[in-house]
Amino acid sequence: MEIRQLHKADADHYYVLRLEALQESPQSFAASYEEEKMQTVEKYQNRLATTENAVSFGAFIDDHLVGMVTLIKEKPQNLRHRASLVAMYVKPEARRQGIAQALVTTVIEQARQMSEVEQLYLSVVTSNEPAKRLYQSLGFAVFGTEKRALKIDNVYYDEEHMVLFLED
Incomplete structure (x- = not known):
């Protein structure tokens, strides 16, 4: 596995x-598939080319993202x-191999290197126990719960908001 x-x-x-x-x-996402499939690859080319305020990392196995x-x-x-840590995802067949932990650890390390950044935030749907356990194991703590944060096909999902203070 390679993270870069x-x-x-x-x-x-x-x-x-x-x-x-x-x-x-x-x-797990605010964006929907229906909205996102209307986007172009150029949108992501531009997003990945501009790294002043945002940086994305990928996990690769045998050169496959x-x-x-x-x-x-x-x-x-x-x-x-x-x-903020956003857009976290690992393919189902690649889970339980430490990839998510490696990605989050990389983000934490990157945040520590960013000028002025002292706090790292994320939101996670309350029913995603594996993600919540991972984030808590890396030092994130829940500071609030947002009821009905997402509504998908008339089903509501609550989210927990978490923070990691980077400076002691």
């Missing part, structure tokens, strides 16, 4: 994995001490 930053050349594979993630785990995560640094002056 994704670049413009990875956009095709990222787009395919993103669509798979939205189909396989719709309750099997997992991804993005770190976004807040832009407003009064929020520059914050960053």
Whole structure:
């Protein structure tokens, strides 16, 4: 397994994995498959080429992208001490191999290197116990629960909001 930053050349594979993630785990994302499939690969080429406030990482097995995560640094002056972990996904057949932990650890390390960032946030659907256990094992703590955060096919999903303070 290799974890590395994704670049413009990875956009095709990222787009395919993103669509798979939205189909396989719709309750884990704010975006829907229906919305995202209307996007173009160029959108992701541009996103992966611009790394000033956001950086995406991919997990590769035998040169195949099997997992991804993005770190976004807040832009407003009064929020520059914050960053968010978003768009986390690992293919089902690649789970339980330490890939998710490696991706999250990479994001934490990257956040620690970003100027001004002191806090790392994420949101996770309350029913995703494996993800919640992973995040808690890496030091994230729940600071709030948002009831009915997502509504998919008339079903509501609650989310827990978590934070990791990077400075002691």
